[in-house]
Amino acid sequence: MSEQPSESKLWGGRFTGATDPLMDLYNASLPYDQIMYDADLTGTKVYTEGLNKLELITDDELSKIHEGLEVIRKEWAEGKFVEKPGDEDIHTANERRLGEIIGKHIAGKVHTGRSRNDQVATDMRIYVRESLKDLSLKLKTFIETILKRAENEISVLMPGYTHLQRAQPIRWSHWLSSYATYFTEDYNRLQQIIARVNKSPLGAGALAGHPYGIDREFLAKGLGFDDVIGNSLTAVSDRDFVVETLFWGTLFMNHISRFAEDLIIYSTAEFGFIKLADAYSTGSSLMPQKKNPDSLELLRGKSGRVFGGLSGFLMSIKSIPSTYNKDMQEDKEPLFDALTTVEHSILIATGVISTLTINKERMEGALTMDMLATDLADYLVRKGVPFRETHHISGECVRKAEDENLSGIDQLTFEQFKEIDERFEKDVLDSFDFEVSVERRDALGGTAKSAVLKQLKTLKSQLE
Numbered sequence: 001m002s003e004q005p006s007e008s009k010l011w012g013g014r015f016t017g018a019t020d021p022l023m024d025l026y027n028a029s030l031p032y033d034q035i036m037y038d039a040d041l042t043g044t045k046v047y048t049e050g051l052n053k054l055e056l057i058t059d060d061e062l063s064k065i066h067e068g069l070e071v072i073r074k075e076w077a078e079g080k081f082v083e084k085p086g087d088e089d090i091h092t093a094n095e096r097r098l099g100e101i102i103g104k105h106i107a108g109k110v111h112t113g114r115s116r117n118d119q120v121a122t123d124m125r126i127y128v129r130e131s132l133k134d135l136s137l138k139l140k141t142f143i144e145t146i147l148k149r150a151e152n153e154i155s156v157l158m159p160g161y162t163h164l165q166r167a168q169p170i171r172w173s174h175w176l177s178s179y180a181t182y183f184t185e186d187y188n189r190l191q192q193i194i195a196r197v198n199k200s201p202l203g204a205g206a207l208a209g210h211p212y213g214i215d216r217e218f219l220a221k222g223l224g225f226d227d228v229i230g231n232s233l234t235a236v237s238d239r240d241f242v243v244e245t246l247f248w249g250t251l252f253m254n255h256i257s258r259f260a261e262d263l264i265i266y267s268t269a270e271f272g273f274i275k276l277a278d279a280y281s282t283g284s285s286l287m288p289q290k291k292n293p294d295s296l297e298l299l300r301g302k303s304g305r306v307f308g309g310l311s312g313f314l315m316s317i318k319s320i321p322s323t324y325n326k327d328m329q330e331d332k333e334p335l336f337d338a339l340t341t342v343e344h345s346i347l348i349a350t351g352v353i354s355t356l357t358i359n360k361e362r363m364e365g366a367l368t369m370d371m372l373a374t375d376l377a378d379y380l381v382r383k384g385v386p387f388r389e390t391h392h393i394s395g396e397c398v399r400k401a402e403d404e405n406l407s408g409i410d411q412l413t414f415e416q417f418k419e420i421d422e423r424f425e426k427d428v429l430d431s432f433d434f435e436v437s438v439e440r441r442d443a444l445g446g447t448a449k450s451a452v453l454k455q456l457k458t459l460k461s462q463l464e
């Protein structure tokens, strides 16, 4: 190991011994943080404008710096950026390269009063903000696709389930609208998170603040932030925006996972309610007849990795002392992985829902008369009998039909109904209609056509 000062490292001044090569690898974040090159260069661009306002950089130096930054941006964009040993992360790599392009004398000024601590927090917030805005657009398209489908297929009925047992008839569009409601909540929650992410740490320095009185509001404005983080210690150490993003992704993936699970069940031969398009299914290498819902299984399975990222990162940052500690570099891999996973999941789910076909006959064929037992109870309620009593009477009818080996309660004769309860009248036989049952549930949020159409309209307006 050499005893020379470490020349290749931007922070090399006080070090004499070389680092263990494995330590270099262990420490480096460039392999994954280079994804933020654009945010890093823009951050430096605006930061140097701030330094120029303080006359720490001349106009001429500023324009050279800006030209150099654009050269680097182009290199990254075209995949031509050449990494060098000592490029620990995106910040050091870009600064090293700037020195090569415009000379170390000028490039050496860009970091005046700045630390990688406020720099990385700035880059991350810009990167997360832009990624979440993009996710938000894709999520909106996904929800709109569900709403369109729900509008088009409003007439189709199917069983609604509790405990995965047939419960009451509902509209297929009511089911679609249920998930659209979850996803619209995710959408709304995302806008709130974007607002909290979009605050500027830049100008906080390493922790204690800026020694030359930089105009932090000017920096924030230049970078599209809505606000400045009001405490420099917090500015460099706060990763709540990463945690919130991971939590958001986890909850969204949980919703996606339940959505996928329903569709997996509906796509089995036993149900046969839906058929996935070939584009989102794959075959078995052994069994020629198989068509597997891999897209849906991955949507379900990938919820695990996003939650894993959240719990892992929470463990990494629990009880780290203030302010910046290297543990915080562990924010990147789970975050970037979650953003990609969620983005791809939204796109796949959009593809799945826009291409699957439904089998109306199978859906409606799965409706059984016992699912109208509540409607039978409601019939007597309308005749003035208390519900607790009617629930019991309806149960007796179900038992009677079973005892008589009938296919359903609708097969009981009017006389048999009368025997069970005097208050049944001839019109009881009209109770056994799925469409009527569904249409009765027209209170807000229910499964009647008017109620479902209203839900779709409300959701649509929330996306505007």
Ligand code: ARG
Pocket: 029, 033, 089, 116, 117, 120, 324, 326, 328, 329
């Ligand atoms: N790569 C580092 C990270 O992502 C940048 C900040 C380094 N700061 C420091 N004081 N070593 O966290």
